[in-house]
Amino acid sequence: xxxxxxxxxxxxxxxxxxxxxxxxxxxxxxxxxxxxxxxxxxxxxxxxxxxxxxxxxxxxxxxxxxxxxxxx
Numbered sequence: 001x002x003x004x005x006x007x008x009x010x011x012x013x014x015x016x017x018x019x020x021x022x023x024x025x026x027x028x029x030x031x032x033x034x035x036x037x038x039x040x041x042x043x044x045x046x047x048x049x050x051x052x053x054x055x056x057x058x059x060x061x062x063x064x065x066x067x068x069x070x071x072x
Contacts (some may be wrong), residue, residue, distance in 0.1 A: 007015070019029045061069075 015026060015029065019026045022029070024032075
């Protein structure tokens with residue numbers, strides 16, 4: 001799939017230099033950046049859900065308790 005972007009000359013130069021400095025293509029740079037953004041947002045959603053659940057029940061377990069419960 002092809003995607004196009006409108007960038008200023010300054011932005012284009014910065015992106016090209018950054019990609020060159022890290023020895024990756026511009027396509028790979030954008031792919032990595034977008035995937036990291038998606039992962040960060042997903043991580044934040046998981047964190048917010050976990051904190052909501054924790055605020056409802058603050059029971060915690062030690063590693064030993066978990067291992068015993070799981071039979072490890």
